[in-house]
Amino acid sequence: MLSNKVTTTQLQYKMLPKRPEFEEYTVRLNTFNEKWQVDFLKPELVARAGLWYIGEEDRVRCYFCGGGLRRWEPKDDPLKEHKRLFPTCGFLTMKLYERETDNHEGKATQTFGSEGNQKSKL
Numbered sequence: 001m002l003s004n005k006v007t008t009t010q011l012q013y014k015m016l017p018k019r020p021e022f023e024e025y026t027v028r029l030n031t032f033n034e035k036w037q038v039d040f041l042k043p044e045l046v047a048r049a050g051l052w053y054i055g056e057e058d059r060v061r062c063y064f065c066g067g068g069l070r071r072w073e074p075k076d077d078p079l080k081e082h083k084r085l086f087p088t089c090g091f092l093t094m095k096l097y098e099r100e101t102d103n104h105e106g107k108a109t110q111t112f113g114s115e116g117n118q119k120s121k122l
Contacts, residue, residue, distance in 0.1 A: 031053040050092070060078075069082065
């Protein structure tokens with residue numbers, strides 16, 4: 001039976017990142033230097049949201065969609081702001097798919113034991 005779900009590989013072939021050199025989290029994280037002056041926003045959170053620091057003021061860009069974000073406020077969540085401003089970004093689509101896949105696999109391990117004995121659902 002064919003699945004209606006799109007695999008990460010299929011997504012990657014249909015949607016290519018605008019700046020593939022920033023695809024790796026550590027590479028994005030390393031773009032944050034002494035010029036990053038947003039004390040209330042940790043670079044780790046920004047980099048996990050697919051964003052890299054362009055080296056000017058508080059400006060960041062998504063490696064995948066190329067969308068830019070700036071003028072950060074203390075209440076801002078980088079991932080939520082990325083999603084709010086660029087809802088069709090391929091990075092966000094892949095992240096959501098991976099989270100759904102992880103959740104599905106997690107449910108399977110909660111339901112069945114390692115020997116295949118059924119456990120009670122939580």
